[in-house]
Amino acid sequence: MENQNEWLEEKHYLEHSLNLIDYKKSELLRKEKGFKENAVALKKSFWNDVRVNLDTAEDVDETFFAIKQQVELLSDSELAQQRAFRNVKVYERLQQSPYFARIDFLQNGHQDPLKIYIGVATLLDEQDENIVIYDWRAPISSMYYDYTPGDATYETLGEEIHGEMLLKRQFIIKNGQLQSMFNTDLTIGDDLLLDILAQNANEHIRSIVATIQAEQNKIIRHVHSRYLIVEGVAGSGKTAVALQRVAYLLYRYRNEMTADQILLITPNQLFNQYVHTVLPDLGEDNMQQLTFIEYAEKRLGRQFQLEYPYEQLEDLLTEKNDAHYRTKLSAISFKASLHYKQLMDQYVSYLSSKGLLFKNIVFRGERIIPAQAITEYFYSFPFSMSIPDRLQLVKEWLLQQLTKFERDERRKEWVEQEAELLDKEDYSQSYKELLYEGRYTENSFDDFDQERKKLARQIAKKHFKPLRSSVNQLRFVHILGMYRQLFDLNSPIHKELQHLMPDNWEDICQQTLPNLAKRLIAYEDVAPFLYLQDKIEGQQTNTLIRHVLIDEAQDYSPFQLTVLQQLFPKARMTILGDGHQTIHPHTFSNPSLLDPQLYGEQAEKMILTKSYRSTKQIIQLTAKILNDGSEVEAFNRNGPEPSITIVPNELALTEQIIQSINNLSTKFETIAVICKTAAECSAVYEQLSTQVDIQLINHNTKQFKKGILLLPAYMAKGIEFDAVLIYNASSANYSRENERNYFYTACTRAMHELHIYAINKLTYFLQ
Numbered sequence: 001m002e003n004q005n006e007w008l009e010e011k012h013y014l015e016h017s018l019n020l021i022d023y024k025k026s027e028l029l030r031k032e033k034g035f036k037e038n039a040v041a042l043k044k045s046f047w048n049d050v051r052v053n054l055d056t057a058e059d060v061d062e063t064f065f066a067i068k069q070q071v072e073l074l075s076d077s078e079l080a081q082q083r084a085f086r087n088v089k090v091y092e093r094l095q096q097s098p099y100f101a102r103i104d105f106l107q108n109g110h111q112d113p114l115k116i117y118i119g120v121a122t123l124l125d126e127q128d129e130n131i132v133i134y135d136w137r138a139p140i141s142s143m144y145y146d147y148t149p150g151d152a153t154y155e156t157l158g159e160e161i162h163g164e165m166l167l168k169r170q171f172i173i174k175n176g177q178l179q180s181m182f183n184t185d186l187t188i189g190d191d192l193l194l195d196i197l198a199q200n201a202n203e204h205i206r207s208i209v210a211t212i213q214a215e216q217n218k219i220i221r222h223v224h225s226r227y228l229i230v231e232g233v234a235g236s237g238k239t240a241v242a243l244q245r246v247a248y249l250l251y252r253y254r255n256e257m258t259a260d261q262i263l264l265i266t267p268n269q270l271f272n273q274y275v276h277t278v279l280p281d282l283g284e285d286n287m288q289q290l291t292f293i294e295y296a297e298k299r300l301g302r303q304f305q306l307e308y309p310y311e312q313l314e315d316l317l318t319e320k321n322d323a324h325y326r327t328k329l330s331a332i333s334f335k336a337s338l339h340y341k342q343l344m345d346q347y348v349s350y351l352s353s354k355g356l357l358f359k360n361i362v363f364r365g366e367r368i369i370p371a372q373a374i375t376e377y378f379y380s381f382p383f384s385m386s387i388p389d390r391l392q393l394v395k396e397w398l399l400q401q402l403t404k405f406e407r408d409e410r411r412k413e414w415v416e417q418e419a420e421l422l423d424k425e426d427y428s429q430s431y432k433e434l435l436y437e438g439r440y441t442e443n444s445f446d447d448f449d450q451e452r453k454k455l456a457r458q459i460a461k462k463h464f465k466p467l468r469s470s471v472n473q474l475r476f477v478h479i480l481g482m483y484r485q486l487f488d489l490n491s492p493i494h495k496e497l498q499h500l501m502p503d504n505w506e507d508i509c510q511q512t513l514p515n516l517a518k519r520l521i522a523y524e525d526v527a528p529f530l531y532l533q534d535k536i537e538g539q540q541t542n543t544l545i546r547h548v549l550i551d552e553a554q555d556y557s558p559f560q561l562t563v564l565q566q567l568f569p570k571a572r573m574t575i576l577g578d579g580h581q582t583i584h585p586h587t588f589s590n591p592s593l594l595d596p597q598l599y600g601e602q603a604e605k606m607i608l609t610k611s612y613r614s615t616k617q618i619i620q621l622t623a624k625i626l627n628d629g630s631e632v633e634a635f636n637r638n639g640p641e642p643s644i645t646i647v648p649n650e651l652a653l654t655e656q657i658i659q660s661i662n663n664l665s666t667k668f669e670t671i672a673v674i675c676k677t678a679a680e681c682s683a684v685y686e687q688l689s690t691q692v693d694i695q696l697i698n699h700n701t702k703q704f705k706k707g708i709l710l711l712p713a714y715m716a717k718g719i720e721f722d723a724v725l726i727y728n729a730s731s732a733n734y735s736r737e738n739e740r741n742y743f744y745t746a747c748t749r750a751m752h753e754l755h756i757y758a759i760n761k762l763t764y765f766l767q
């Protein structure tokens, strides 16, 4: 009976909330309509309300301010309309499921407990006085995630509030209907979590707002240190937590920070799509998302060809020759290290007094300012001036020189010839300009002369424009030449910096120079190249970004971190990763971004040891791959034992895989066949695509649909699937110790079932 009463009481509260949401939404729609009409009216009457008078300087000022005022009115009105529109969307979301939990809290010293209903946004009553639903990010809501009924505390405005949690209740509300509710003694009801984790995989990661775990809640709400490092085992919710954290920061700093001031650095475009729906689901605008190589492309892509991270990986994973493999690996590791940064710093200080390289300035095939002259001018300034400051002066000087050259060119024959070839339009344009300048009188003797001069000026200016623009962009500085110079064993720099170079520097030079000769910047050279460019041309910064989150941080090098720190000097950072999933070679034998020592005293580290993605059986098997005694705590969810099948040849392997896909398709929506490389995927696709409907995923894929997928392990990074089939985990295919993490990453993508196949002999990672 008591239960029946509680059910009715909750149904009543839900009804009341839904009515209130309806009322608030219609009020807002009414207001939004008003804002819209206002904006339209303002646009219509814009010029009626502005008296344009440009007679005197005062009139110009007055006109300017009148226009400015109108623009401000219009943008206020449009902003209010946008805000209202966004809030309507929030109400629409609340209409589906207004809240997911309730806690009753009796604060020490108070008489009556407070009933706190928790949802994805705040809902106030008609008078906007009382809170009907609390936002999950409100300080008081924190207790839902942190405590079981009993003593509970939360912090608000720097003060700790103590009391007792009398009730903790969870609801499942769908389409505005109360479907179930249950009181719980556990921090977050295991049953609800189990239910959620047992669901099928999705094309997008889901919001975990109703089931955030206490250890995750700490990360989401942490605001004290500049750098927050989160090291968590595979499937522990790092990505999910990162997204909830963004939503939390947007709420907590709602008057100071907007979504476009937060940047999530991701491994690839596929991952970008995988995560991009969570914030809108939580009622927030999306943050910016960027991959490191995309940033580098923006800076260097027009002048150079860049090697992409997947290309570097493919290259190494397919390298059969052990000696080549070792050399490549050691070059990559060194270039990712802070030793290399030190070498680069020394190099830059060397360049301050000699060795800076410039390009000749060439006009119409003729060298008009030789590089040597630029060098002399540059080094005529005191060495105490920074290189970027001196370059600014060189730039000004070059622009002046170009003005002189431009003036001389006007009198040259090629200009006259070009003037004769001009069409009517150019003539009439120059005629109009002369009239405007008052130099064309229509009855003066020198009108023709004036026009000729004007055209000559125009032609010369047009031809010098690209040159000016490249001088303005400091293109006369030969960054590639200077980077190349570093690897020239005959250059004096080699002697100067030899003490900072590793023993195999000669091998490194041999590997690097052919690429640079082709204007190809290898992935391991990208961050150092950008670093050198910034040291010479001046630091590029983005001070707008206030928070940077780096997901899969184990795959970034210390050098890349330096570049990012310098690029975003005002940003705090959340760095999330798992050392066991390090797959990019530049991070081998370098300090990990998950090491707080890289950041000094401003860093705090939190650890997540429990995995939520996979069944207990999958976690037990994948933990064996690690082979270093690390513990992965499994959430208690059971499923079938993973299988390991050894087959004699490729034909048998294809048969087995097809059979398995057919079986699994009856239970699951997303099944992934994971190969080692894209090259292997292409070959397998040939065999499988004739028999099953399979999507081949490669580095160009931006989105995947539910179904059967075929992809290399590095593309599966950060993503998960109902069932995973590992294609050929043979000892021949996975034989290098460096590939252990790679193999682990592939296997840990499975949520419910994992099936491993190998030709002849299983990789020793699983023996």
Ligand SMILES: Nc1ncnc2c1ncn2[C@@H]1O[C@H](COP(=O)(O)OP(=O)(O)OP(=O)(O)O)[C@@H](O)[C@H]1O
Binding pocket: 193, 196, 197, 205, 206, 208, 211, 212, 213, 216, 232, 233, 234, 235, 236, 237, 238, 239, 240, 241, 578, 581, 612, 613, 717, 718, 719, 720, 748
């Ligand atoms: N508190 C939670 N409630 C519900 N689901 C959760 C929770 N925490 C994690 N999950 C689920 O566990 C799965 C793994 O989460 P996520 O991808 O964020 O883990 P990860 O640590 O980033 O994994 P990896 O490092 O292996 O890529 C996701 O399906 C996520 O929704």
